[in-house]
Amino acid sequence: MDHDDDSPESIDQRIWLTVCAIPRGMVATYGDIAQRAGMPGAARRVGVALRRLPRGTSVPWYRVVNASGRSSLPPGPDGADRQHALLQEEGVALLPGTGAFRKHRWR
DNA sequence: ATCTTGACAATTG
DNA sequence: GCAATTGCCAAGA
Numbered sequence: 743m744d745h746d747d748d749s750p751e752s753i754d755q756r757i758w759l760t761v762c763a764i765p766r767g768m769v770a771t772y773g774d775i776a777q778r779a780g781m782p783g784a785a786r787r788v789g790v791a792l793r794r795l796p797r798g799t800s801v802p803w804y805r806v807v808n809a810s811g812r813s814s815l816p817p818g819p820d821g822a823d824r825q826h827a828l829l830q831e832e833g834v835a836l837l838p839g840t841g842a843f844r845k846h847r848w849r
Numbered sequence: 850a851t852c853t854t855g856a857c858a859a860t861t862g
Numbered sequence: 863g864c865a866a867t868t869g870c871c872a873a874g875a
Contacts, residue, residue, distance in 0.1 A: 820864055
């Protein structure tokens with residue numbers, strides 16, 4: 743029985759669902775998402791999946807940060823700046839020195 | 850089939 | 863704490 747889809751779209755779907763599982767007000771790393779999605783070491787694959795997300799998606803992509811606890815997106819209003827703003831609305835400030843990342847890290 | 854790129858991670862200086 | 867290097871895995875040209 744082939745219920746295991748190796749299709750790229752199915753992989754994206756699984757990653758998105760995992761991201762949706764991140765509780766509000768918390769953040770997770772790409773590596774954590776990858777491991778939880780069933781593909782440890784494929785942190786980059788997570789980045790690809792998130793990049794493929796449409797605008798106005800219900801997937802909380804902004805809750806995913808890199809291992810440094812920082813936005814991995816390029817600077818700009820539609821990049822790190824956007825992510826930072828959205829997280830701040832949930833009470834998460836990725837400010838250096840505050841240790842907010844470790845404090846709100848979800849695993 | 851080969852090479853390059855990418856919203857990463859861990860290690861080292 | 864930051865910058866450079868190496869490793870990993872999959873998608874795109």
